[in-house]
Amino acid sequence: MAVIGAGAVGTALARRLVQAGYAVRAVVSRTVADAEALAEQVGGAPASDRMAAVPPEVRLVLLCVPDDAIPAVAKQLAATEHPWPQTVVAHTSGGRSASALAPLADAGAPTLSFHPLQTFARDTPPEAFDDIAIAIEGEEEALVAGRALADALGAHPVVLSTADKARYHCAAALASNGLAALMGTVQEVLSTTSLREADPTALFGPLVEHTWANVQERGAEGALTGPVARGDRDTVAAHLEALSETTPHLVPLYAALSTEMARMAVRRGSLAPDEARPLFKQLREAVQSAQGMSR
Ligand SMILES: NC(=O)c1ccc[n+]([C@@H]2O[C@H](COP(=O)([O-])OP(=O)(O)OC[C@H]3O[C@@H](n4cnc5c(N)ncnc54)[C@H](OP(=O)(O)O)[C@@H]3O)[C@@H](O)[C@H]2O)c1
Numbered sequence: 001m002a003v004i005g006a007g008a009v010g011t012a013l014a015r016r017l018v019q020a021g022y023a024v025r026a027v028v029s030r031t032v033a034d035a036e037a038l039a040e041q042v043g044g045a046p047a048s049d050r051m052a053a054v055p056p057e058v059r060l061v062l063l064c065v066p067d068d069a070i071p072a073v074a075k076q077l078a079a080t081e082h083p084w085p086q087t088v089v090a091h092t093s094g095g096r097s098a099s100a101l102a103p104l105a106d107a108g109a110p111t112l113s114f115h116p117l118q119t120f121a122r123d124t125p126p127e128a129f130d131d132i133a134i135a136i137e138g139e140e141e142a143l144v145a146g147r148a149l150a151d152a153l154g155a156h157p158v159v160l161s162t163a164d165k166a167r168y169h170c171a172a173a174l175a176s177n178g179l180a181a182l183m184g185t186v187q188e189v190l191s192t193t194s195l196r197e198a199d200p201t202a203l204f205g206p207l208v209e210h211t212w213a214n215v216q217e218r219g220a221e222g223a224l225t226g227p228v229a230r231g232d233r234d235t236v237a238a239h240l241e242a243l244s245e246t247t248p249h250l251v252p253l254y255a256a257l258s259t260e261m262a263r264m265a266v267r268r269g270s271l272a273p274d275e276a277r278p279l280f281k282q283l284r285e286a287v288q289s290a291q292g293m294s295r
Pocket of ligand 1: 031034092120
């Protein structure tokens with residue numbers, strides 16, 4: 001195999017596949033030093049910043065470059081001499097479909113998108129692939145290779161339609177990046193109180209962990225507690241007032257999340273629609289007033 005893009009995902013994938021018995025025959029990246037650093041970790045494969053460095057015996061090429069770079073890299077690769085019809089080419093983007101590899105498909109390569117549903121940094125250990133889902137999308141011949149590759153990683157493949165990719169990736173981004181951003185806002189609100197010196201992860205960790213355990217056990221709707229789920233409008237009003245005094249830019253986020261909480265509580269039958277209606281109105285008005293203030 002060859003890895004293009006020696007970043008977070010390229011590094012984790014290459015290290016894991018070497019553990020699984022794959023041989024890395026080339027690492028290509030924009031910066032030669034980064035390609036060399038990865039090559040060293042996976043058996044000393046040739047490292048380069050040129051696509052032509054992919055040797056002809058390679059039968060699997062993994063493009064682990066930023067989403068926006070995929071079409072250009074695919075074009076450069078397709079322009080090299082290579083037996084493309086015998087070479088599976090995958091990219092690891094969650095949002096882009098296999099069609100981002102069109103120049104390689106035109107050259108005869110089976111192409112797929114192969115998205116590990118995990119968050120990676122450059123030092124993420126290969127075990128991060130254990131039991132995760134890998135969303136695969138593409139033509140049937142490429143999907144067969146994608147299933148085998150997911151198995152080799154110790155993960156399990158889930159097949160996505162091209163039309164679902166953006167929505168699927170939106171859900172993944174909310175689960176990971178959305179959660180990180182939410183914890184950032186928790187920290188920001190905390191910093192406006194006398195607990196500003198406290199470690200927010202130590203303070204809120206047990207609450208977050210217990211909530212997550214409840215979500216796992218009862219689902220998101222079943223895990224919902226708190227003033228919105230109880231229809232406690234005075235407490236919600238106090239939250240909105242406190243936020244508008246110190247962090248008014250967080251009012252729309254609080255209102256949007258609370259609106260979803262109220263919808264969930266109505267769906268599960270713990271909040272009557274008659275009780276929810278004034279709550280929705282209260283939250284809508286808070287957003288309008290926050291927007292009015294920011295004008
Ligand atoms: N990180 C995650 O949590 C995660 C999870 C699932 C999927 N993905 C997807 O995986 C892909 C890679 O993401 P990442 O997080 O690994 O990004 P990253 O850490 O930024 O790594 C991207 C790598 O691609 C190289 N690169 C950039 N442009 C290039 C080009 N034109 N030609 C060759 N190499 C190029 C970079 O160059 P240098 O040589 O300069 O380092 C870098 O090593 C993306 O499609 C992303 O959506 C990411």
